[in-house]
Amino acid sequence: MNSKHFHSDPTHLITGALNSLSRLNPSVAVDEKYKIVFVKETQHPQVSVISGGGSGHEPAFASFVGHGMLSGAIAGSIFASPSTQQIQKCLLQCVDTTKGIMVIIMNYTGDVMHFGMAVEKARARGIKVDMLVVGDDVGVGRARAGKLGRRGIAGTVLVQKITCAAAMLGSSLNEVSKVASLVSDNLVSVGASLAHVHVPGRSLITDFNESDSVEVGMGIHNEEGFKRIETDLVGLVKEMLAQLLDLSDTDRGFVDIKSSDSVILLVNNLGGVSALEFGCIVEEVCSQLNSGYSLQLVRILAGTYMSSLNGLGFSISILKIVETGLESGESMVQLLDTSTQATGWLNAFQPGPMSTTVESRLASPAENIEETLPPSRLSLDSNQAVKLLKSGLSRLISAEAEITKYDTMVGDGDCGLCLKNGAEAVLAELEGKEWTDAVQLVGRIAQVVETNMDGTSGAIYAIFFNALAYGLSSQDTSSPTIVTAEMWAKALEHALQSLSKYTPAKPGDRTLIDSLSPFVATITETKDFSQATEAAKKGCESTKGMEASFGRSVYIGGDDWKKCPDPGAYGMVEFLLGMSASF
Known part of the structure; x- marks a missing residue:
């Protein structure tokens, strides 16, 4: 739970956020006193659709005001109904x-009472008003919900979007009301969260997430859900989809959705899930729906439609597509696709078949990026070479946690995983193959590193190994020759010089060069791998207390750099020590 905010005055937060909407969308106006956002002028006479509720669920509902969607929205205090x-x-x-006027709200007691009272007052003044209370949440079943009924959560925005499109067509209030009810009756949603959210300006609450459990069915105001489970993403999505679609659960089976049915899917970010992680969530939901339920996904909506401030969770909504009964003949999908100028609405997309192949023009043999380097006459003992490399790579992989710890202290924490990914890929490439050509072996290692190792470390190692391959090939002889220590030393020296063209890092700059440079210098002088490894180790130790000149460490404050070696230099030494142990 994040309890830090840039601004903690909740009243100012709400008015500031509402006022920003008129800057973004010149077709809407803001009544700051009453916290109302509304369309300035309608394009043609139509049923006005309004909504609202507590703040903290942005972009719902104020950002959904605009031509083609809501005519107006009223904001209450954070998580509290408007008056x-x-x-x-x-x-x-x-x-x-x-x-x-068509009023669409979520099923919360305060909202129902305040909106209901206002609706009755409007009716008393002769205004035609219908109101729909949406309860799409299946997280709390019939028995527990009792007379209150289901809560309203993110699926509500589907009701609003489709209903507003029907109103824009010029449909009567009666038709608009029927469409709203039809969508609501065929809609199910469920949410899950890793933690409570903190409301700006309020005291902290005790979080439930001490054991990495997930609250399944958690509401959008920190309300308790159905249960807490410890599971991974696959298991969580499986649990959530079962709550939505398993009719054998009589407490939660609200809508009969069969495998042959066409549906609209909404995956909603509660506000605090990163775009990267949220994308993985969307893929998992779609994958399980296709493989486990065979539903016909006609449209997919994914993004933040109804947040819970910066809630660390997401919700899944499924809408069964049925006939709208509109005289104009528009379907639910057509209404959903209708354009809108509301700034907060993210358009739906028609899903296509998943493709894992990339189409490209055929490359000529000279353009083949995976082509093995031409054979040389420089040979080596394949068994010995593979043994040394495996020993070094295995030690490097084992050191990942320590490298990551050091890089978390002084960098962005990715160095260990980058090195591990590269090492594992090289190990896989070595498995079960004979490598008697020294140039081809080093060249292939360079290609594998290029493909599998990200970040600055990946680039440095790829440049170094490519240059090492060239350094060897430049010493090729007219007759078959076993590579000597002198040849390796000369090639290593060439590779280090080539690397200096692309990075100005020198010993003393706190980079992996602090290990690599003394290794190359010593092996060039002594032709002894163990001595060179010891020199690299001393170079790595010298980086403790050394101020960084390159990389993200330059920008990071604190004094952790005084306590640990450079992560890249440390990783190189671990690789060399592993090789040295097998000589």
């Missing part, structure tokens, strides 16, 4: 009432 007076102000003075 009857606020709502009445919107109904009577902010939206067009000539064709009537």
Whole structure:
């Protein structure tokens, strides 16, 4: 739970956020006193659709105000319903009432009472108003929900978008109301979260996530869910989809969705899941729906539609597509696809078949990027070479946790994993193959590193191994020759010189060069691998307390750099020590 905020005055937060909308969308206006966002002028007479609720669920609902979507939205305090007076102000003075008003809200007691009171007052003044209370959450079943019914969560935005499109067509209030109810009746949603959220300006609450459990069915205001489980993403999505689609669970089986049915899928970010992780969540949901339920995904919506401030969770909503019954004939999908100028709406996409292949023009043999280097006459003992490399790579892989710890202290924490990924890929390439050509072996290692090792470390090692291959090939002889220590030393010296063309790092700059340079210098002088490894180890030790001149360490404060070696230099030494142990 993140309890730090740039601004902790909740009142100012809300008015500031609402006022920003009129800057982003010149077609909407803001009544700051009553916290109402509304469309300035309608393009043609239509049923006005309004919504609202507590703040903290952005972009819902204020950012959904605009031509093609909501006519107005009323914001309450964070996680609290707006007042009857606020709502009445919107109904009577902010939206067009000539064709009537459709009110769509979520099923929370405060919202139902305040909106309901305002609706009744508007009706008493002769305004035609219908109200729909959406309860799409299956996280809390029938038995526990009792007379209150299901809570409203992110699926509500599908009801609003489709209903607003029907209103924009010029449909009557009766037709608009029926469409809204039809969508709501065929909609199920469930959420999950790793932690509670902290409301700005309020005291901290005790978090439930001490054991890395996930709250399944957690509400959008920190309300308790169905249960807490410890599982991975695959297991979590499986649990959530079962709650949505398993009709054998009579407590939660609300909508009969069969494998042949066409559906609209909404995967909603509660506000605190990174785009990278959220993309993986979306893929897992789609994959399980296709493999486990064979549903026909007609449209997929993914993104932040209804947040819980910066909630570390997501929700899944599934809408069964049924006939709308509109005289104009538009389907639910057509209504969903109708364009809108609302700034917060993310368009739906028609899913296509998943492709794992990349189409490209055929490369000529000279362009083949995976082509093995031409054979040389420089040979080596394959068994011995593979043994040495495996020993070094295995030690490097084992050191990943320590390298990551050091890089977390002084960098961005990715060095250990980058080195591990590269080492594992090289190990896999060595397995079960004969490598008698020294140039081809080093060249192939360079290609594997290029493909599998990210970050600066990957680039440095790829350049070094490519240059090492060239350094060897330049010593090729007219007759078959076993590579000597002198040849290796000369090639290593060439590789280090080539590397200096692409990085100005020198010994003393706190980089892997602090290990690599003394290794190359010593092996060039002594032709002894053990002595060279010891020199690299001393170079690595010298980086403790050395101020960085390159990499992200330059920008990081604190004094952890005084306590640990450079992660890249340390990783190189671990690799060399592993090789040295097998000589």
